[in-house]
Amino acid sequence: MTEEKILNEVKKFSQAKMGDDETGHGFDHIQRVVGLADRLVKHYPEANRVVTVTAAYLHDVIDEKLVADTAQASQEVRYFLAQQGFTAAQSDMIFLIMDNMSYHKTLDGTAKPLPIEGQIVQDADRLDAIGAIGISRAIYFGGHFGEKIYDPAVKPRTEMTHAEYRNLNNETIINHFYEKLLTLKDLMNTSAAKDVAEHRQQVMLDFLAEYKAEWNAEA
Template identity: 80%
Template sequence: MSNETLTAVHDFARSKMRDDETGHGFDHIQRVVGLADRLLTAYPAADRLLTLTAAYLHDVIDEKLVTDTQAASAEVRDFLSAHDFSATQQDTIFLIMDNMSFHKTLDGTAKPLPLEGQIVQDADRLDAIGAIGIARALYFGGHFGEKIYDPAVAPRTQMTHAEYRNLGGETVINHFYEKLLTLKDLMNTAAAKGLAEHRQQVMLDFLTEFKDEWQAKR
């Protein structure tokens, strides 16, 4: 398959995600693809087409972003078939998309990912942390009407999938402790772990500064 195939995948993903207002828009998709492509240089054994296709499409069928995941999945299948992806390739892409989300780690239902999926998952998690991660967390929280911070509300631990999706009483700052700060240690590849170190420190520095300013210490 040629670069024309990836261009078609790019255009399809853009048509689905360009109007997103939760921090999962096409700008996010492009960064995940860019990070995945960067990670691929360290893992030449990974299939580049499958990796980047999954990176482009990973949010198109996400339950938190679409109202009918079955219809969205069928549309993706039709698109992939129309662009000559084999049944085996399609199954690999869907395996990645269906098992890379953070919530899958909460209920233990995630299936093992191939190297291509590990790279996409790492790229997606890298875009959830660091300076970009801070901005996206604030943007997501504002979209859903979350409070920025409430010192009286402790971060949740050992959440179920349902509890994770329940934003009632959730605060943006708690989301760092409940998810974002845990992602560094969940990276699959050594290359992603190296990139995550700096982004982790950016978030820790932000939280320290935020709480000092919240208490009028600075």
């Protein structure tokens, strides 16, 4: 198959798996991450575009917070990749990316170094978590799980473990910006992503300033 035909099959597989998500990780998120990854990969000719875009399409398909049985989901993905003609080495790289790009991996220090393809997908995923889209996704995700929007008495958590990060009972939506989202700009791998992140960071800072001014009836 041609490169585009392979990626079209990957797209259909991803859409079938993620199309019903209601946590802010649905296929609209996938398509934005793919678009960003495809935009970023143009700056790095040494990167394999098919591997990069495929990993972007599949990055949430085996995510522990979205999938009940990650082992079964992983098996399905490996079988699918083999059907599309991916080599064992390419499949292993895609899984290396998916298994080590999540933010929580930076909390417990278990993340393995990512190849340039993985750095690009990780950056694309993180870019979609910040800026105007990031604001709406944070509110959507928090609302889905019944989080409190804001409580000035509840201070943002610092130096969280993986378990603490997953414990939404100790988080507010606004605190999530300080606990995670505002840290992502400085975690970008590629210079191309860093340029995009600068603007999106300011969008979030402006939102938080306005939100607190309105909360305190100052605006």
